[in-house]
Amino acid sequence: MQKGEQLYEGKAKKVFLTENPDVLIVSYKDDATAFNGQKKGTIVGKGAINNRMTNHLFQIIEEEGVPTHYVQELNDRETAVRRVEIVPLEVIVRNIAAGSFSKRLGVPEGQELSEPTIEFSYKNDKLGDPLINSYFARALKLATPSEIETIKKYAFMVNDILKIEYLKAGLQLVDFKIEFGRFHGKIILADEISPDTCRLWDVESGEKMDKDRFRRDLGNVEEAYIEVARRMGITIGEE
Ligand code: UDP
Numbered sequence: 001m002q003k004g005e006q007l008y009e010g011k012a013k014k015v016f017l018t019e020n021p022d023v024l025i026v027s028y029k030d031d032a033t034a035f036n037g038q039k040k041g042t043i044v045g046k047g048a049i050n051n052r053m054t055n056h057l058f059q060i061i062e063e064e065g066v067p068t069h070y071v072q073e074l075n076d077r078e079t080a081v082r083r084v085e086i087v088p089l090e091v092i093v094r095n096i097a098a099g100s101f102s103k104r105l106g107v108p109e110g111q112e113l114s115e116p117t118i119e120f121s122y123k124n125d126k127l128g129d130p131l132i133n134s135y136f137a138r139a140l141k142l143a144t145p146s147e148i149e150t151i152k153k154y155a156f157m158v159n160d161i162l163k164i165e166y167l168k169a170g171l172q173l174v175d176f177k178i179e180f181g182r183f184h185g186k187i188i189l190a191d192e193i194s195p196d197t198c199r200l201w202d203v204e205s206g207e208k209m210d211k212d213r214f215r216r217d218l219g220n221v222e223e224a225y226i227e228v229a230r231r232m233g234i235t236i237g238e239e
Contacts, residue, residue, distance in 0.1 A: 001018055001019075001020075001023070001025065001072070001074065001080055002018055002019045003016045003018065003025050003078075004016055004017035004018055004019065005017050007024065011031065011033045011037060012028065012029055012031060012032070012033070012047075012050070012192075012196060013026050013027060013028050013029060013192075014026070014027040014029065015027075018080065021083065022082060022083050022183075023071055023080050023081070023082065023083060024080070024081055024082075024083045025074065025078055025079070025080055025081075026051075026078065026079055026081055027047075027077055027078045028046075028047035028048070028050050028051040028077050028078075028192075029046075029047050030042050030043055030044055030045065030046045030047045032046065032196070032211070032214050032221075034211070034214060034215040035215070036125060036128050036129070037125070039214075039215070041214060043214060043221050043222055043225060044222050045222060045225065045226065045236065046196070046222075046225055047076075047077045048076040048077050048236045048237075049194070049195070049225045049226070049228075049229045049234065049236060050192055050194035050195070050196055051073070051076065051077050051078070051079055052073070052076070052229065052234045052235075052236060053193070053194045053195075053228070053229060053232065053234055054070075054079075054192040054193050054194055055070060055073045055079055056232065056234055057161075057162065057165060057193045058070040058189065058193070060161060060165060061157075061158055061161055061189060064157065064161050065157065066154045066157050066158060066161075066189055067183075067186065067187075067188040067189065068188055068189040068190070069081040069082040069084055069181060069183065069188055069189065069190045070082075076236060076237065081190070082181075082183050082188065082190075083183075084181025084182055084183045084188060084190050085181055085182045086123070086179060086180075086181045086190060086191075087142065087143050087147065087151070087179070087180045087181060087182065087187070088122060088123040088124065088142050089120045089121065089122065089123060089137060089142055089143065089151070089179070089180070090120065090121040090122075090123055090129055090177050090179060091118065091119075091120060091151060091155050091177065091178050091179065091180065092118070092119045092120075092121065092175060092176070092177050093116055093117070093118050093155050093156065093158070093159045093175060093176060093178075094113060094116065094117045094119075094174070094175040095112070095113060095116055095159070095163065095172075095173055095174060095175065096110060096111065096112050096113060096172070096174040096175065096199075096201075097109060097110065097111040097112075097113060098110070098174050098175055098199050099175065099199070099212075101117075101175070110206070116156060116159055118152060118155055118156070119131060120132050120133065120134065120136075120137055122136070122137075122140075122142065123179070134148050134152075147182075147187055150187045151180050151187060154180070154187065154189065155178060158178060158189065158193075159173070159176075162176065162193065162198070165232070166198075166200060167203070168232075169228065169231035169232045170202060170203045170204065170231060171200040171201065171202065171203060171209060171228065171231070172200065172201045172202075172203050173198060173199075173200065174198075174199035174200065174201055175198070175199050176193065176197055176198040176199070177197045177198075178191065178193065178197070179191035195209065195210040195211055195224065195225050195228050196210075196211045197211075198210055199212060200228060208224070209224045209227060209228050210224065210228075
């Protein structure tokens with residue numbers, strides 16, 4: 001596969017064209033940002049870990065019946081993916097109260113929810129990704145009613161799959177954010193699933209094993225990412 005011109009550079013990834021108009025190459029960076037880009041840093045090794053973990057999980061998710069953009073892993077940091085038009089929604093699923101949910105609703109962090117919840121944020125950096133509901137998404141034509149139904153169905157399926165996969169690694173899936181895209185008119189899972197986009201707590205100790213270590217200056221950020229990868233059987237350094 002030929003890596004062509006750079007199409008886009010985001011906070012955590014670069015995206016390149018290929019000779020195939022339906023395929024892009026994503027290249028994961030070690031750069032870390034939080035609070036809508038206000039906090040910046042580097043998590044050494046994060047790019048490779050997030051690339052390999054996303055690919056590992058996307059292959060399982062695909063086998064379980066949710067279509068994804070995954071095509072082929074190229075090396076530690078780079079993966080070929082289907083070129084999609086991103087639906088401008090951050091889709092957040094929660095199993096346990098934490099982060100903005102706890103703050104907004106006054107529910108203590110760590111309180112288990114009686115059932116998983118779903119919420120949407122409008123993907124817009126200038127506005128700080130404001131929380132919206134599905135009526136807003138429909139009225140603003142961010143997605144069609146049928147796309148929203150598909151996204152909801154897929155998001156809860158992904159939650160069921162991830163809960164099991166992380167539990168096998170001794171990790172509790174607190175919440176996560178996913179994004180979807182349109183590929184030839186169909187909704188498919190895009191972007192990434194990694195400790196940058198999930199809250200993962202150690203089952204035994206309750207220790208945070210995700211990007212909250214960076215956001216909240218808890219230390220041992222790199223170590224936590226490496227430990228999550230190790231527990232999931234993800235190896236780095238093999239081309
Ligand atoms: N999340 C993310 N990107 C964002 C916002 C949130 O990946 O721009 C993830 C975050 O890591 C967590 C979940 O979505 O796993 C829920 O985040 P929350 O709404 O609690 O926001 P936060 O407290 O991180 O601001």
